[in-house]
Amino acid sequence: xxxxxxxxxxxxxxxxxxxxxxxxxxxxxxxxxxxxxxxxxxxxxxxxxxxxxxxxxxxxxxxxxxxxxxxxxxxxxxxxxxx
Numbered sequence: 323x324x325x326x327x328x329x330x331x332x333x334x335x336x337x338x339x340x341x342x343x344x345x346x347x348x349x350x351x352x353x354x355x356x357x358x359x360x361x362x363x364x365x366x367x368x369x370x371x372x373x374x375x376x377x378x379x380x381x382x383x384x385x386x387x388x389x390x391x392x393x394x395x396x397x398x399x400x401x402x403x404x405x
Contacts, residue, residue: 330358330393337369337377337389339397348397350377359394360387 328339331347338347339356352371357364358379367379370386378388
């Protein structure tokens with residue numbers, strides 16, 4: 323994985339990460355680790371899915387939140403076993 327800044331998109335009923343000039347979007351799946359930009363900085367998060375098909379993420383502090391279309395994000399290089 324790389325650390326290139328990307329943006330959260332929604333395509334074919336899936337959240338994806340896409341970057342300008344990239345070959346194609348990366349589909350986000352349950353358990354994926356990434357960083358999202360919120361509150362003025364990048365925060366480590368883990369992708370989760372609700373039983374009703376809703377996608378959200380959990381921050382390292384344990385706070386759940388929803389993705390926003392166009393949200394700045396990037397792949398997370400390190401292992402996120404604590405998230």
